[in-house]
Amino acid sequence: MSTVDIHSDGNAGDNGHHHDPHLAHHFETADQQYTSGKLGMWTFLGTEVLMFGGLFCAYAVYRHNHPEVFEYAHQYLDRKLGAINTIILITSSLTMAWGVRAAQMGNRKLLVPLLALTILGGAGFMGIKSIEYTTKWKEHIFIGSGNKFYADKGETDGKAITELEEEAFHLKEPEVAAVPVMKVEPDAIDPNAGTPDAATIKPPNITPAGLASEGVKHPAESHLVYKELNKQDRHRVYTFFAVYFFMTGLHGVHVLVGMALIAWIMVRAMKNEFGPTYFTPVDLVGLYWHLVDLIWIFLFPLLYLIH
Amino acid sequence: MSIPVHSTETQSTSHAGDGAVHPHIVSPAVLLGVYGVLVVLTIATVAVTSVDLDKFHLGKLNILVALSIAVVKAACVVLWFMHLRYDSPFNAVVFITALFFVAVFLGFAMMDTGEYKPNDEPPGTRIMVTSQNGG
Numbered sequence: 001m002s003t004v005d006i007h008s009d010g011n012a013g014d015n016g017h018h019h020d021p022h023l024a025h026h027f028e029t030a031d032q033q034y035t036s037g038k039l040g041m042w043t044f045l046g047t048e049v050l051m052f053g054g055l056f057c058a059y060a061v062y063r064h065n066h067p068e069v070f071e072y073a074h075q076y077l078d079r080k081l082g083a084i085n086t087i088i089l090i091t092s093s094l095t096m097a098w099g100v101r102a103a104q105m106g107n108r109k110l111l112v113p114l115l116a117l118t119i120l121g122g123a124g125f126m127g128i129k130s131i132e133y134t135t136k137w138k139e140h141i142f143i144g145s146g147n148k149f150y151a152d153k154g155e156t157d158g159k160a161i162t163e164l165e166e167e168a169f170h171l172k173e174p175e176v177a178a179v180p181v182m183k184v185e186p187d188a189i190d191p192n193a194g195t196p197d198a199a200t201i202k203p204p205n206i207t208p209a210g211l212a213s214e215g216v217k218h219p220a221e222s223h224l225v226y227k228e229l230n231k232q233d234r235h236r237v238y239t240f241f242a243v244y245f246f247m248t249g250l251h252g253v254h255v256l257v258g259m260a261l262i263a264w265i266m267v268r269a270m271k272n273e274f275g276p277t278y279f280t281p282v283d284l285v286g287l288y289w290h291l292v293d294l295i296w297i298f299l300f301p302l303l304y305l306i307h
Numbered sequence: 308m309s310i311p312v313h314s315t316e317t318q319s320t321s322h323a324g325d326g327a328v329h330p331h332i333v334s335p336a337v338l339l340g341v342y343g344v345l346v347v348l349t350i351a352t353v354a355v356t357s358v359d360l361d362k363f364h365l366g367k368l369n370i371l372v373a374l375s376i377a378v379v380k381a382a383c384v385v386l387w388f389m390h391l392r393y394d395s396p397f398n399a400v401v402f403i404t405a406l407f408f409v410a411v412f413l414g415f416a417m418m419d420t421g422e423y424k425p426n427d428e429p430p431g432t433r434i435m436v437t438s439q440n441g442g
Binding site for chain 2: 028029030031032034035038039042043045046047049050053054056057060061064065079083086087090091093094096097098100101104105276277278279283286287290291293294297298300301302305306307
C-alpha cells in the first residue's frame with residue numbers, strides 16, 4: 001500500500017527504466033494495475049449485459065404473448081445475410097483474440113494488421129446491416145410510421161402487404177410446390193413486375209438465394225402469410241420490427257464504438273506503445289469487442305431463426 | 308480486496324508475487340479450435356432451423372436447440388477469447404452475477420406475463436369504447 005518505490009524498482013528490470021511509465025501512482029505493481037483494469041472492464045461488461053437484458057426481456061415477454069406475430073414478421077429478415085454477419089463477427093473476434101496474443105508477445109508487426117482486420121470485420125458487418133436496413137426502409141417496414149403494418153392498422157385486407165410478401169418471401173420464384181398453396185399467386189405476378197420498387201428491392205433478396213437451393217423448398221411450404229394472422233395479431237406485427245430495430249440498432253452502435261476503440265488501439269500500436277509488460281488497453285478493448293460478438297450470437301437465432 | 312485473489316490464483320503458475328504482468332497467452336491452436344467450433348455451431352444452428360423439430364410433438368424444441376447452441380457458443384467466446392478461463396475468478400463472479408440478475412429479471416417477468424387474460428381486442432378499440440360510454 002505505502003511502499004510504491006520498492007515495487008517500481010522491481011519493475012525496472014522489465015524495460016530498463018527506473019519507473020514504469022504506464023504504472024499509475026495509486027497501484028503498487030503493474031500486475032495489480034492490470035488485474036484491476038480487467039476487473040473494472042468486467043464490471044462494465046456486466047452493466048452492458050444488464051442493459052441488453054432489458055431488451056431481451058421485452059423480446060421474451062412479447063414473443064411469449066404473440067408467438068404468431070414473431071413467426072410471421074421474422075420472415076422479412078434475410079437469414080442468409082444474418083448468418084454471413086454472424087460468421088464475419090466471429091472471425092473478427094478471432095482476429096481480435098489473436099491480436100491480444102500478439103500484443104502480449106510484443107509482436108507489433110502482427111498486432112497492427114490483426115487490428116486492421118478486426119476493424120474490417122466490423123465494417124463488413126455494418127455494411128451488411130445497412131443493406132438490411134435499407135431493404136427494410138424500401139419495403140416500408142422500418143420503424144414508427146415508416147412501417148407498413150403500423151400504418152395499415154389492420155384496416156385494409158392487406159393487399160399491399162400481400163404484394164410485399166411476394167417480394168420478401170421469394171414467393172415468385174418458380175416453385176412447383178408453392179403454387180397450389182398460395183392462392184394469391186397468379187394475381188400478384190403482374191402488378192409487382194411493373195413496379196419501380198420491385199427492381200430495387202430484388203438485388204439484396206436474390207443474391208443469397210443461390211446458397212439456399214435446398215432451403216427454398218421448405219419455407220415455401222410453411223410460409224405464414226398475413227391473411228392467416230388473426231386481426232389482433234395483424235395490428236401487432238410492427239412491434240416485432242420495433243424490437244428488431246431497437247436490439248440490432250443498439251448492437252450496431254456498439255459495433256461502431258468498438259471499431260472506433262480498435263482504431264485508437266491500432267494507432268497506439270503503430271507507435272509501438274504495447275509490449276509484454278503493457279498491453280492492458282488491447283486486452284480491454286478486445287473484451288468489449290468479444291461482448292459485442294457475444295450479444296450477436298444471441299440476437300441472430302432469436303431474431304432471424306424463429307421457427 | 309483483489310490482491311489476495313490474484314496473487315494466489317492467477318499467479319500460481321510462475322513468477323508469483325514479483326509484481327510484473329504475467330498473462331496467460333492463448334495458443335494459436337486453441338484460438339483456431341474455438342473459432343472452428345463457433346463456425347460449425349453457427350452452420351448447425353442455421354441448419355437446425357430449417358427442420359421442423361416440433362413434428363415430433365416435443366413442444367418448443369426448436370428455440371431450445373437454438374438457444375442451447377447460442378449458450379455453448381457464448382461460453383466458448385467468454386472462456387477462451389475473453390480469457391475468463393485463465394483469469395482471476397473474481398472477474399467470473401462479476402460476470403455471472405450480471406447474468407444471474409438478468410435471469411431473475413427475465414424469470415419474474417415471464418412468470419408475471421402468463422398471469423393475464425389475453426388482450427384480444429385490437430389496439431384502439433378500447434379507447435373508442437370508453438369514449439362512447441363516457442360521451
